[in-house]
Amino acid sequence: MPGPLSQLRRGHEELVLGLLRRHGPLSRGELGKHCGLSRTTLYDILAELVASGAVVAATQQEAPRGRGRPAETLTLNPDAGQAIGIDFARRAVHVAAVNVAHEVVGSASEPHPAGLPWEERVELAARLVRGLTGAHGGGALRLGALSAIGVGVVGPVGGPGDDPKGHDRLAGLLRERFGVPVLADNNTRLAALAESIWGAATGVEDVLYLRLSHGVGGGLVVGGALHRGAYGLSGEFGHITVDPAGARCDCGGSGCLETVASIRAVLDAYRAAGGRAEDVPELVKAVREGDAVALGLLREVGSRIGAVLAALCNAIGPSVIVVGGELAETGVALLEPIEESLGAQIMPVTRNRVSLRRATLGEAAGALGAIALVLHESPLLSRYPADGDEGERRPAAPDRAEEPMNPARRP
Amino acid sequence: MPGPLSQLRRGHEELVLGLLRRHGPLSRGELGKHCGLSRTTLYDILAELVASGAVVAATQQEAPRGRGRPAETLTLNPDAGQAIGIDFARRAVHVAAVNVAHEVVGSASEPHPAGLPWEERVELAARLVRGLTGAHGGGALRLGALSAIGVGVVGPVGGPGDDPKGHDRLAGLLRERFGVPVLADNNTRLAALAESIWGAATGVEDVLYLRLSHGVGGGLVVGGALHRGAYGLSGEFGHITVDPAGARCDCGGSGCLETVASIRAVLDAYRAAGGRAEDVPELVKAVREGDAVALGLLREVGSRIGAVLAALCNAIGPSVIVVGGELAETGVALLEPIEESLGAQIMPVTRNRVSLRRATLGEAAGALGAIALVLHESPLLSRYPADGDEGERRPAAPDRAEEPMNPARRP
């Protein structure tokens, strides 16, 4: 029964673990300088963490020999706990695992036919997870202190009760098999989160992620946290209208970005212009060989994309834009026109403050994001029970800090 | 010296006060059901709040006579404390005041020439504040437990150190005069926050606010909190390109929404089309009289606006869109075309989940938002001291809950 006090303690533990994660090995003294807690409390917490095995004394003795007693350097125990994330994409399952230090220890994927029943997809995921943890040498899967699984799924997540896609059942299956809570979100959004932590925008707090794949979508990271929107419908960049007179889109609209910038749209346009490419690798090959038709097409597509990104930038003000998905493999042939168009339409004040980057995580991004979901939401799992009878919500009062921050907010 | 424990306590006090704010008078028992704290703790906190005068027993005796001892109904003491907000607009100063119950107790405005020095504008603000608190009968201004002033200013706020607009000096002047901390943000953004609390989107957690005035701008409320963006540049909807071949804009770009939907742009276009109107009221009058030119123009402008809003909706997923600023006074003549265009370009899944509304707060919105800034950020003022030597930041781990929430996050 997690009361407010245990929560406070847990928050402080998270704070200390977070410092170790970001700074690497640290002595107790250095830790104390950064965490804002009193030495006594910090030592108490550290003793607890050491006892639990989450933190161990670093073996390296590269201490800059000072005058007094040498400080013991502490570091996270890389074997103490793991978290896994599973991305149930349309035609494949991806899994990934990280250790307590938030270092990726492995990932695996396996394609499957579209429409495979949830039972079999869960079975497949479980097999991949076994392979991962086994290969890592551990044997039995240990979820450690995190005790939750993150899941990425296709389609909007987070809306009210309806469950058209069977997500609730999926969560049930996973809970049953792994015996731990399951957290889920849209896999493209999770890819955005992953890129903001391990990928092209590591450490950046405000990220706009655009994914150009069979579908076109994306996600927003706001203040370091994933943005979901009112009905879990945030990040649908692919269905922004770029040409009201354009082609019909599966979503019911016309001239959506997806009808211009999806894989199929680009390949169709390429073939219509006389090019020959059956899939993205062939298109990439053509681009590498300097095919003028391909380059011209990508220039046009990139220009459209850049216009949409510029509008979003002005509205949302991210500091990094990440472009991912298979089409991003065409590299500068696509990114340069995007950047040109973006620069032309964005506000001049913002222009040199936004950086456009290509995604770095590839197909594991969704699974990694699912892990991040667990790591970020984990304190949620220990919150004290809800009233339950009515959806009582707090207004937007900012939560208490768990870590020092500068109170001098300059107006 | 506010340690983590005092903060915890303060958080719980805020929680209880927040419940009273939103639900109005409540008995201890009802309060207990919602706050998730143990009865003992709750009673302790309430005793403290009653002793401090922040909470008083409600005089009304409309208790639904139950079986046992009748419950004492508690309510916020409307005279216990006040907060003030000041909006330093380009050509006017607006001030507003609220009591602890977050009820607006008064507001006042006074126009002034553009470019007035900060000293005189602060002087003007102080005079307005004196008038307000005096008129309310109180006499001396009491800021109560809040002890901070919120300020709205023109231009981006929240970026790094540079201070081209003299905001730092303004904060200094206000701190000196009122002797309390000063919190500031962009006034249009603050208007968005105000609309999400007291205005057209009361209680809504995800709001997109668009302001059509001399400039065109807006703000985003995400999860009930104001969104600032990486460099304080969020909400610049006015500089989204709607027509790359359009007119030059002051921002340096071309064809920005502001070149189409600002007051001057609309009036110019109206006159160019043969209409006669020197200012917005005259335009509104023409609209009311069914002037076909005006209606046609607004239809076109609204259509442009709707297209931009649709794109933003797909990306951000708000549940309410609020349109404010002087031009919104043209009413349905503008809102209907906006809604049509919005509905046509938004994703069908989202269509009936987004509601478009006209702002309700008028010119006081900025000042009210400044108050909200103080109310929302107030816990910040009591956070424990920072390390100061380096900008140590926590990653995006969600903060601890101060209030019950449903831990069952359905995937």
Next chain:
DNA sequence: TGATATTTGCTCAGGTTGCGAAATTAACCC
């Protein structure tokens, strides 16, 4: 009318957490 049940308001003892001050330990320097 009086007894009982029920709900509410409140107190008390106990456990946990955080923190300041003093004591202890382990190195270095002379």
Next chain:
DNA sequence: GGGTTAATTTCGCAACCTGAGCAAATATCA
């Protein structure tokens, strides 16, 4: 070996949360 310095540990106290239990006020029942 003795002194110095800094890291670590111990100790005692204060603040906070909580469960249990008691008193107060009222409705219901005999």
